[in-house]
Amino acid sequence: MKTNPHIRLSEMARLHGPLMSLRLGQRTVIVGSSPAAAQELLKTHDQVLSGRNVSQFLQNKKPTIHNMNLNFSSEPDDGYRYLRNIYTSKLFSTRAMESRAKTREDKVMEMVKYISSKNGEQVVSIRDLMFVTAVNILGNTLLSMDLVDFEGNGIGACLKGSIKRIVSLALTPQLADLYPKLGRWDFENWYKKVMYIIEEELGGIWKDSLQRKRNGSNLSSDHLQDFTDILIQKGFTNQQINALMEELFTAGTDSMTFTIESFVAELLKNQEVMRKARNEVIETIDGNVVKETDLVHLPFLDACLKETLRLHPPAPLLLPHRAIEACEVMGYKIPKDSQIWINVWAIGRDPEIWHDPLDFKPERFIGSKLNYKGKDFEFLPFGSGRRMCPGEAMASKTILLTVASLILNFDWFLPNMNAPKEPLHVTFKVREQFS
Numbered sequence: 001m002k003t004n005p006h007i008r009l010s011e012m013a014r015l016h017g018p019l020m021s022l023r024l025g026q027r028t029v030i031v032g033s034s035p036a037a038a039q040e041l042l043k044t045h046d047q048v049l050s051g052r053n054v055s056q057f058l059q060n061k062k063p064t065i066h067n068m069n070l071n072f073s074s075e076p077d078d079g080y081r082y083l084r085n086i087y088t089s090k091l092f093s094t095r096a097m098e099s100r101a102k103t104r105e106d107k108v109m110e111m112v113k114y115i116s117s118k119n120g121e122q123v124v125s126i127r128d129l130m131f132v133t134a135v136n137i138l139g140n141t142l143l144s145m146d147l148v149d150f151e152g153n154g155i156g157a158c159l160k161g162s163i164k165r166i167v168s169l170a171l172t173p174q175l176a177d178l179y180p181k182l183g184r185w186d187f188e189n190w191y192k193k194v195m196y197i198i199e200e201e202l203g204g205i206w207k208d209s210l211q212r213k214r215n216g217s218n219l220s221s222d223h224l225q226d227f228t229d230i231l232i233q234k235g236f237t238n239q240q241i242n243a244l245m246e247e248l249f250t251a252g253t254d255s256m257t258f259t260i261e262s263f264v265a266e267l268l269k270n271q272e273v274m275r276k277a278r279n280e281v282i283e284t285i286d287g288n289v290v291k292e293t294d295l296v297h298l299p300f301l302d303a304c305l306k307e308t309l310r311l312h313p314p315a316p317l318l319l320p321h322r323a324i325e326a327c328e329v330m331g332y333k334i335p336k337d338s339q340i341w342i343n344v345w346a347i348g349r350d351p352e353i354w355h356d357p358l359d360f361k362p363e364r365f366i367g368s369k370l371n372y373k374g375k376d377f378e379f380l381p382f383g384s385g386r387r388m389c390p391g392e393a394m395a396s397k398t399i400l401l402t403v404a405s406l407i408l409n410f411d412w413f414l415p416n417m418n419a420p421k422e423p424l425h426v427t428f429k430v431r432e433q434f435s
Contacts, residue, residue: 025178051322
């Protein structure tokens, strides 16, 4: 499988077909690598294939994060639906998004001002810039406060390291999950490491804030409650809130940072595309501040985002599903408890679907009805069905707002340095009219 399993699985699918069965330990893994397979797995049989594999170490008798957030919910049961409804109604609904639009705009402009203070004096890491911006957008949405500044200081200074470690732990296969008979033995203390990060490292960041809210001394104003105000009013414990915050900060920073870095890299590599995007932004925006209401007037930039997500989906295999019951897909029996992987990376680069699939051509989306709402199975960067990412609207708006603001305010240059390909470093110089 190597370090990039989506690439290896794509190669295997060309030999073995769009629906494959693998054995990983004692586990059966089903891999879909075509729009037809994805539609069968995520739509036709969505109900029985919408489980999630949660590590056996989290499924013990005492309360843990199991079933306390969407990713760690084994099945889309009533509890899962309750949590998802809170997300969709209180965080990601049109009304909730509009109420927080100025917060996102302000945080992006804080990033612009920080870059302007450097004005070409030094190269900046796109990954670091975007991480801080994403963290503070979420921090204000969830807790009504910034968590870290662009110099790395603040009560959330440990957040980046904690997220990196928990993502690494989540992606590391556990012997007990590959071989269930070993379920009693946690040879590497995986459970303790995960719970320490969630409850002590992450939970410690907002522990005092939650306590003040519970005491009534730090509640946000009634007309603009933050997410933790709502959770406290609904009776959520700190343990439950920690589980939700882990999910939101991990998904909301890691994927957004990766996508913006890929977006910027593609524009730098494709100067003609960059020229078209810059012209569109400059001709559309009056002044140096981009507002979310401006984004509907930037169709070419939106096409550039879609093309970025086609080539660089932040979750190349999505998050694995699990067969709650056995079923039949494309003439093959899918055993109960099989893992289900959808190789959206392979689908996005399939030459039978996309002309010149390896080329960055945003024009392919101009006039196209394809979007990232989970209805077009040749383009699924956010997934589809019951387990689709509920934060698609916030993510797409924030990414477009950020990149449009960078294009409007700065000229971009790759530094003359012998740096590794990752992370991406860029020199930004304030455009003359804003200097």
